[in-house]
Each structure stands twice: as structure tokens, then as C-alpha cells.
Amino acid sequence: MTRQNINRFALTLVGVVAFGLPLVLRSPTYLHILILLYLYAYFTTSWNLVGGFAGVLPLGHAAFVGIGAYTSTILSLQYGVSPWLGMIVGGILAAIAGVLIGLPTFKMRGAYFALATIAFSEGIRVMVENIDYLGPFKLNGPSGFQIPPKNIGLVNYMFIGKEPYYYIVLVMLIGVLAFTYFISRSKLGYYLNAGGEEPEAAMALGINVARAKLIAMAMSSFLTALAGTFYAQFTLYIHPKSVISLDLSFEIAFIALIGGRGSIAGPVLGALLLRPVSDFSRIYFGATLPGLHLIIFGTVLVLVMIYQPRGLQEPLTRAYNRLLDKIIGQTAQGKVRHEYS
Amino acid sequence: MNILEIKNLVKDFGGLRAVDTLSLSIEKGQILGLIGPNGAGKSTAFNCIAGVYPPTGGEIYFAGEKINRRKPWDLCKKGLARTFQIVKPFSSKSVLYNVMVGSFATTDKTAVAEEKALKVLKLLYFEDKKDERAGNLTIGERKRLEIARALATEPKILLLDEVMAGLRPAEVDEMVQIIQKLRDQGITIFVIEHIMRAIMALSDRIVVIHFGKKIAEGSPQEVASDENVIKAYLGDEYVVS
Ligand SMILES: Nc1ncnc2c1ncn2[C@@H]1O[C@H](COP(=O)(O)OP(=O)(O)O)[C@@H](O)[C@H]1O
Ligand SMILES: [Mg+2]
Numbered sequence: 001m002t003r004q005n006i007n008r009f010a011l012t013l014v015g016v017v018a019f020g021l022p023l024v025l026r027s028p029t030y031l032h033i034l035i036l037l038y039l040y041a042y043f044t045t046s047w048n049l050v051g052g053f054a055g056v057l058p059l060g061h062a063a064f065v066g067i068g069a070y071t072s073t074i075l076s077l078q079y080g081v082s083p084w085l086g087m088i089v090g091g092i093l094a095a096i097a098g099v100l101i102g103l104p105t106f107k108m109r110g111a112y113f114a115l116a117t118i119a120f121s122e123g124i125r126v127m128v129e130n131i132d133y134l135g136p137f138k139l140n141g142p143s144g145f146q147i148p149p150k151n152i153g154l155v156n157y158m159f160i161g162k163e164p165y166y167y168i169v170l171v172m173l174i175g176v177l178a179f180t181y182f183i184s185r186s187k188l189g190y191y192l193n194a195g196g197e198e199p200e201a202a203m204a205l206g207i208n209v210a211r212a213k214l215i216a217m218a219m220s221s222f223l224t225a226l227a228g229t230f231y232a233q234f235t236l237y238i239h240p241k242s243v244i245s246l247d248l249s250f251e252i253a254f255i256a257l258i259g260g261r262g263s264i265a266g267p268v269l270g271a272l273l274l275r276p277v278s279d280f281s282r283i284y285f286g287a288t289l290p291g292l293h294l295i296i297f298g299t300v301l302v303l304v305m306i307y308q309p310r311g312l313q314e315p316l317t318r319a320y321n322r323l324l325d326k327i328i329g330q331t332a333q334g335k336v337r338h339e340y341s
Numbered sequence: 342m343n344i345l346e347i348k349n350l351v352k353d354f355g356g357l358r359a360v361d362t363l364s365l366s367i368e369k370g371q372i373l374g375l376i377g378p379n380g381a382g383k384s385t386a387f388n389c390i391a392g393v394y395p396p397t398g399g400e401i402y403f404a405g406e407k408i409n410r411r412k413p414w415d416l417c418k419k420g421l422a423r424t425f426q427i428v429k430p431f432s433s434k435s436v437l438y439n440v441m442v443g444s445f446a447t448t449d450k451t452a453v454a455e456e457k458a459l460k461v462l463k464l465l466y467f468e469d470k471k472d473e474r475a476g477n478l479t480i481g482e483r484k485r486l487e488i489a490r491a492l493a494t495e496p497k498i499l500l501l502d503e504v505m506a507g508l509r510p511a512e513v514d515e516m517v518q519i520i521q522k523l524r525d526q527g528i529t530i531f532v533i534e535h536i537m538r539a540i541m542a543l544s545d546r547i548v549v550i551h552f553g554k555k556i557a558e559g560s561p562q563e564v565a566s567d568e569n570v571i572k573a574y575l576g577d578e579y580v581v582s
Contacts, residue, residue: 206443
């Protein structure tokens with residue numbers, strides 16, 4: 001058995017389990033939790049294109065979730081456009097917004113960039129809360145939109161049970177992971193990593209660092225907005241505080257930092273670890289201690305940054321590789337070399 | 342033909358004139374040495390040429406084209422590559438990854454970039470370190486990585502800023518050989534160096550600057566016996582043979 005075969009086998013196994021889970025797991029509550037888990041893994045993987053590869057720390061990605069959710073919802077409620085189409089329009093609008101936000105902010109470093117992205121997304125939230133009409137489009141201020149469950153079916157991106165949503169978000173997650181994998185091995189991936197780590201050296205090697213970051217930002221905000229539409233169709237209720245909230249932006253960053261940003265497995269791992277904390281603290285302490293999950297995240301983040309600054313992804317990858325070595329060692333009894341990539 | 346020509350280059354940092362009406366030119370295929378005491382303005386001159394700082398005054402021509410306000414990445418794509426005196430490796434990545442970043446200057450394909458990077462590593466006797474994390478390299482290896490990355494962009498001219506500082510004597514000799522090998526492949530070399538033995542052995546011509554101004558220019562022998570140079574820079578402890 002080779003390393004590649006084992007990897008393939010493990011991936012297939014995970015895939016089979018993920019696709020088969022709804023057949024075994026009938027509880028809507030657990031399905032709901034899993035759907036949110038995948039959704040956050042998706043959000044964080046999209047965020048990772050900028051926040052991980054490009055080495056900056058965006059803290060306003062909820063703005064793109066909001067743009068996606070609002071665009072498809074407004075187009076479908078007010079113009080009868082299918083949310084699938086609205087989703088693409090929302091993605092494009094979010095990409096434009098991402099570039100506009102990135103243009104002035106990518107020149108800033110560290111905390112300044114993070115603060116600027118917070119300011120932009122908070123600005124968008126406050127505007128949406130205070131505007132009833134944007135041109136011909138009704139935004140409905142702070143109350144947002146209830147999406148009436150009429151015309152249920154695939155075309156209208158609306159389903160009765162949780163299973164269809166489960167499969168949609170699962171496919172989206174697999175798609176965005178595959179996309180990230182592809183980018184990380186492409187010229188753009190090398191350029192983003194180089195520009196994030198040593199911008200001056202990167203520029204001297206022919207990289208227009210600002211441009212690479214803008215491209216990543218456009219892709220990241222586009223992909224994030226697609227999941228905004230999913231969120232709207234899944235919950236059938238959106239308002240500024242739910243989809244354009246700092247809470248959401250922070251949770252994405254927490255998941256990335258704790259899981260390990262800049263890696264492909266990091267965001268998924270982070271979501272696997274943190275989403276249950278989030279859900280259970282909301283279920284059991286939602287009334288008494290509503291912000292508890294963020295405090296737990298903060299504590300975990302401090303510990304992870306001290307002991308595993310590259311995220312939990314690193315020790316787990318190492319453990320996995322050691323396990324593989326053992327398996328291969330037993331079957332082939334040969335010497336195994338570790339490789340960096 | 343002059344591949345690089347600088348006319349009356351001036352660079353001010355606030356009230357400090359780091360480079361003062363400096364003129365020089367390099368012929369294609371030459372090795373030009375640039376020497377001068379610490380703080381003479383050598384690295385600043387490099388940074389102006391490579392597009393990091395816009396010059397305060399004067400003109401810079403590369404292959405006949407004025408490049409005064411060109412961006413570093415454009416210049417690199419045109420064939421002007423440089424190393425940094427203070428090395429800047431992508432520390433969390435492997436040596437191969439670092440060099441591949443350079444290779445992408447002339448290709449969009451990852452497989453081609455890898456192939457080119459491996460060739461460069463071979464040329465620099467650096468293949469055995471290809472999977473090493475750049476952050477784990479010794480100073481000598483980091484300097485070599487700087488050269489490898491720059492070389493991977495397939496430059497016409499290579500600006501080397503003190504790539505031998507901190508190397509052991511044996512490593513210096515190897516570096517001299519490597520630089521000569523690059524020149525033999527047709528790459529023009531503009532080199533800043535403090536190690537006299539190396540710069541004397543390498544350079545076709547040497548320019549000496551002091552307080553940003555050129556104080557001497559000529560063959561290594563001419564420069565070494567120039568009175569101004571000995572006074573301003575070499576001091577008494579250097580004996581030229
Ligand atoms: N970015 C900068 N800002 C201000 N002063 C600088 C800067 N870079 C270099 N200098 C100053 O310019 C002078 C020349 O420096 P430098 O070109 O690094 O010298 P060299 O490479 O010859 O040792 C020094 O006095 C240095 O302090
Ligand atoms: Mg210097």
C-alpha cells in the first residue's frame with residue numbers, strides 16, 4: 001500500500017460517510033447542526049483564500065454573506081428571479097465589493113487592515129439597517145426579510161426536509177475545497193503565499209502583490225456570497241444582524257486561526273472543533289450566557305496561538321503522517337521519508 | 342552595448358543624500374563590482390535601479406529604455422533580477438517552493454516552473470536541499486537561495502547585494518565560481534561586495550563610491566592602487582597583491 005493509496009482510501013471513506021450520514025442520522029436537530037458545520041467550513045475555506053494564502057486578516061467577511069443573502073432574496077421576492085440566478089448575481093456584486101474594499105486596504109498591514117475590513121462591513125450593516133429603499137430595491141431596514149415557503153422545489157431553492165440542504169452545502173464545501181486545492185498548486189497560490197510572507201522579495205521576483213491579493217479577494221468574496229444565498233434559503237429569514245454581523249466575521253476568523261489558516265484542512269478542522277461548541281453553548285447557555293461561545297473561542301485561540309501557532313492542523317497532520325508511516329512500514333517494511341511541500 | 346546605464350542618479354532620504362550624481366554603465370556580459378564603505382549608498386543605488394525607490398533625480402536606462410519609475414515586478418519580467426543584502430526567504434516554504442516562485446516569472450504552468458527550479462538548483466549545487474524548509478537554512482544557504490530565486494526568473498542582468506557576507510572562505514570560493522559560471526552563460530552581473538579577494542577576482546571593472554559619490558572607476562588593479570580609494574575606503578590594513 002502506498003501513501004497515495006491510503007490517502008485516497010481515507011478521502012473516499014470520509015466522502016462515503018458524509019454522503020451516507022443523512023440515511024442513518026434522522027434527527028433534524030443533528031442534521032441542522034451538521035449543515036451549519038459544513039456551511040461554516042465553507043465560509044472559512046472561502047475566507048482562507050485571502051486570510052490564509054495572502055497572509056492578511058480580513059474581519060469583515062460577513063459583508064459578503066450579507067450581499068449574497070440580500071441580493072438573491074430581493075431578486076426572488078421582488079422580481080421573481082430564481083435564487084440560483086440571484087446567487088450568481090450576488091456573487092458578482094460581492095466580488096466587486098471585495099475589490100473595492102481591497103483596493104485601499106491591501107496597502108495596510110497587520111491590525112490596520114483588519115480594522116479597516118471591520119469598518120467596511122459594519123458600515124454596510126448600518127446602511128442596510130437604515131435604508132428602506134436602495135433605488136428600486138426594497139431593503140426593509142432592520143427587520144430584513146421573511147421568505148415565505150411557497151413554490152417549494154429545486155428551481156426555487158426551497159425544500160421541505162433538511163436533507164436537500166445537507167447535500168447542497170456538502171457539494172458546495174467539496175467544490176470550494178477542490179478549488180482551494182487547485183489554487184494552492186497554481187501560480188496564483190505561489191504568488192499569494194510569497195506576497196503574504198515577504199512582499200518585497202515577492203515583488204522583486206516579478207509578482208504584483210497587490211494585484212494577486214485583489215484577485216484572491218474577488219474569488220473569496222464571490223464564493224462567500226454564494227453561501228449567503230444558501231443561508232437565506234435554508235433559514236428563510238435574513239436581517240442585517242444575522243447575515244452582516246461581526247459575530248459571523250469573527251467566528252470565521254476564529255475557525256481559521258484555530259484550525260490553521262493557509263492550509264486546506266485547517267478550516268474544516270476548525271469548523272469540526274468549534275461549531276459544536278458554538279451550537280451547544282447556544283442550546284444550553286443561550287438564554288443565560290449568550291456570548292459564551294465567543295469567550296470559549298477566545299480562550300482556545302490564545303492556547304492554540306501559544307502552543308501551535310500554525311493551528312491544530314499541524315500536529316494533526318504530523319500524527320496522521322506518523323500513522324501512515326506505521327501502516328506502510330508494516331506492509332512494506334521499508335524506510336519512509338518525510339517530505340515538505 | 343550597455344545593458345544598464347545610469348546618469349547622474351540622485352536619491353535623497355529627507356535631508357540625507359544617499360546617492361549623489363552617480364553615473365555608471367555596464368556592458369552586456371560584464372561583471373561590474375560596486376564597492377564603498379558601509380553606508381556609502383550601494384544598496385540604495387541598487388534599490389533605485391530595481392524600482393524599489395523612485396530616484397530623486399537622474400536617469401536609469403535598461404536595454405536602452407528609461408526605467409525610472411518602473412515597478413520592481415515589471416523590471417523583473419523585463420529581465421532585471423536582484424538579491425537582497427538582508428535575505429528575505431519565504432521561510433515557511435521549502436527551498437524548491439521558494440525557487441518556483443521565481444520560475445513563475447516566465448511560465449504559468451506549475452510543472453514547467455518546477456522543472457526550471459530544479460535546473461537552477463542543480464546549477465547552484467543546491468539540489469540536495471530542495472525539500473528543506475527555507476527557515477532552517479544556514480546563512481550561506483540563504484544567500485544561495487536568494488541567488489537561486491533571482492536566477493529562476495531568467496534575468497538578463499543580475500544585481501547581487503553582498504551575497505558573500507557571512508560566508509566561510511570555502512563558501513566564498515564556491516560563490517565566486519558560481520558567479521563566473523553565470524556570466525559564462527551570458528548573464529550580466531552587477532555585484533556589491535565587501536570581500537576584497539572576491540571582488541578583485543570577479544570584476545571586469547570596479548566602481549568605488551563614498552558618501553554616495555563615485556570616487557574611482559577602473560580595472561581591479563587600477564582601483565586598488567588608486568590613492569583616493571586607499572584613503573577613503575581600503576585604509577591601511579588592506580594590502581593588494
Ligand atoms: N529607507 C531609508 N530611509 C532612510 N535612510 C536610508 C534608507 N536606506 C538607506 N538609508 C541611508 O542611506 C545611506 C546609504 O545606505 P545604503 O545604501 O544601505 O549603504 P550601503 O549599502 O552602501 O552600506 C545610509 O546613510 C543609510 O542610513
Ligand atoms: Mg548595503
